[in-house]
Amino acid sequence: MTSTHRPLLPASRRAAQVLAAVGAAALLVTGCGSDNGSDDKGSESASQGAGGGQTREIKDATGKLVKVPAQPKRIVTLTQEDLDAVLALGLKPVGITNGQGLSKPPAYLEDKVKDIKVVGNLLQPVMDKVIAAKPDLILAGDMQDEQVLKQLREITPATLVTMAPADDWKLSFRGIGNALNSMDKANKVIADYEAKAKKAGGELGDNKGAEVSIVRWNPDGPSWMEKKQFASGVALDMGLKRPKAQDKDGNAHTPALSLEKINEIDGDWLFLSTLTSDGEKALKDVQSKPAYKDLNAVKKDHAVTVNGSVWSTRGGPLASQVVIDDIVKALKK
The missing domain is CATH 3.40.50.1980 (Nitrogenase molybdenum iron protein domain)
Known part of the structure; x- marks a missing residue:
């Protein structure tokens, strides 16, 4: 990792x-x-x-x-x-x-x-x-x-x-x-923060307790975040879950995955971020490929692009507010 x-x-x-x-x-x-x-x-x-x-x-x-x-x-x-x-x-x-x-x-x-x-x-x-x-x-x-x-x-x-x-x-x-x-x-x-996260998570309606995949797209492919990584921790504090494939302890992310393993990034909702222009290009390129289009989250229009300089970092109180707001905006729409 x-x-x-x-x-x-x-x-x-x-x-x-x-x-x-x-x-x-x-x-x-x-x-x-x-x-x-x-x-x-x-x-x-x-x-x-x-x-x-x-x-x-x-x-x-x-x-x-x-x-x-x-x-x-x-x-x-x-x-x-x-x-x-x-x-x-x-x-x-x-x-x-x-x-x-x-x-x-x-x-x-x-x-x-x-x-x-x-x-x-x-x-x-x-x-x-x-x-x-x-x-x-x-x-x-x-x-x-x-x-x-x-x-x-x-x-x-x-x-x-x-x-x-x-x-x-x-x-x-x-x-x-x-x-x-x-x-x-x-x-x-x-x-x-903890009170706000709990309250926001309890107001997600049908998406309360949904599985959220948290992924950073790198130039050589996607990496999903482990459970104790910052944005994942915020999602868990909201009462959300991580997909079974991503239910791993740690505060790191996986090595970049190949397209053959892209199913590991699937979930009820998919939050995607990048940190570099090369990562943005790689994400844009893969979005036209069948392997990406076949993801359940993509089919349901549940793939959301978020700010990597917030979601892919160690985070802080103000960043946590951004993550909560991003999740609420997506899951309550």
């Missing part, structure tokens, strides 16, 4: 193993701050920072202890998941990166980030631009390149790896909430 999100960097396999072993749960171990900026009993320490401001010591997703501002003012995010989380918590970064597979910020967040400086592509920060943003906190997503992390920590020691390869979005989001001293808000955001 390959990652639903981003490929591991070859030079950093050891770091990836550490990430997988420790996980973003480490972010929740210490420094569980409150929204009012007061020191929480779960915090290992609170002290004066170099600039005179209060700091808190927490663990990032690798288990590394990091001192962060008690109330960060200038946040830079290096992934769209970090950006999604920060915005969902009511804060605004001073620097962001482009979306997955994009040369611009993700479209679903575009209206919220119009005046924010872009400091590079996803997990590929341009250091001069990061320096110019003058961050007091850098959220580095699932960054595994130790050389890049070293450079970032020279800009500000308050640089956090916020997610591990096996983490789901709720765990990562709570970790970011802790890092931003906003755990109460993070827990409320998740509770609101």
